[in-house]
Amino acid sequence: MWSVRMRASINKDGLEEHISGAEGIFNIDEIESYIKKFYKRAMEHPKGIPDKIVVTIEKLKEPIQTVRALSVKTIFCEDPEEAYQFLKENIIKLGISEEALNTAWNTIRYNKMRGATVIDAKSGVPLEPDKERGVRVSRIQMDKRRKSQVLKKIKNLTSQPHRVIEALSIASKVASLNEVIAEICVSDNPDYTTGYLSSKDLGYLRIMNIKKEGEKIGGRAFFVKTPLNIEKLIYYLEKTPVIVL
Ligand code: PML
Numbered sequence: 001m002w003s004v005r006m007r008a009s010i011n012k013d014g015l016e017e018h019i020s021g022a023e024g025i026f027n028i029d030e031i032e033s034y035i036k037k038f039y040k041r042a043m044e045h046p047k048g049i050p051d052k053i054v055v056t057i058e059k060l061k062e063p064i065q066t067v068r069a070l071s072v073k074t075i076f077c078e079d080p081e082e083a084y085q086f087l088k089e090n091i092i093k094l095g096i097s098e099e100a101l102n103t104a105w106n107t108i109r110y111n112k113m114r115g116a117t118v119i120d121a122k123s124g125v126p127l128e129p130d131k132e133r134g135v136r137v138s139r140i141q142m143d144k145r146r147k148s149q150v151l152k153k154i155k156n157l158t159s160q161p162h163r164v165i166e167a168l169s170i171a172s173k174v175a176s177l178n179e180v181i182a183e184i185c186v187s188d189n190p191d192y193t194t195g196y197l198s199s200k201d202l203g204y205l206r207i208m209n210i211k212k213e214g215e216k217i218g219g220r221a222f223f224v225k226t227p228l229n230i231e232k233l234i235y236y237l238e239k240t241p242v243i244v245l
Helices: 028-043 080-093 098-110 144-154 161-175 230-239
Strands: 002-012 015-026 052-059 065-067 072-075 116-120 140-142 180-186 195-199 203-207 219-224 242-244
Touching: 002 028, 015 028, 015 140, 028 052, 072 144, 080 098, 080 180, 080 195, 080 203, 098 116, 098 180, 098 219, 116 230, 140 144, 140 161, 144 161, 161 180, 161 195, 161 203, 161 242
Parallel strands: 065 242, 072 203, 116 219, 140 242
Antiparallel strands: 002 015, 002 052, 180 195, 180 219, 195 203
């Protein structure tokens, strides 16, 4: 099997701004058609036309692991205040400190971290070694049958079903780790206002109106138990190939 990844960006005032990305794990005979799909996605993104598209096609050497897809539920919040209240109540119930939530929320709102921040659920201290890059969950693919089941369930609840599939795949890989208590995510796409809270027990809770339309904020945070081996956790999230069943 092969991992195919695409990242499209544009250079703005010397800074590389992320436009879009896509990835999957495929058989060799599927690669060509996915590269075409990924290229189309990069070129037709509402954020604009990129000036750089990097496609990586890599034969997987490590055995592929499988994880269960989290169950999906949509929470209808009216505005960001209601959404944050929902988030806070559930985060506290999971035993995560308010301090940890504040660190995560500030990073999502004010930092332009490219990947996710990994936060000690008690002390609120961010643990990722590279504070600019963060941690990027990669080498994931949802099983075709699970994908069509999820698509059926959410078809009237999102304008961008592929976004839900990708986010659910990431959340399921993250939640499969015993060290992770929960994840929160706000899309960095200005026009996409649904985010999520996920955990092994709660499942994948899609939270509508977690930000206002047009807001450029966004990011991910993973709340973890400590002590933990951060290098091992990052290696699994970034490098270990996983199929979500
Ligand atoms: C969803 O609607 O369930 C997806 C929410 C998070 C999307 C993250 C992203 O793709 O930017």
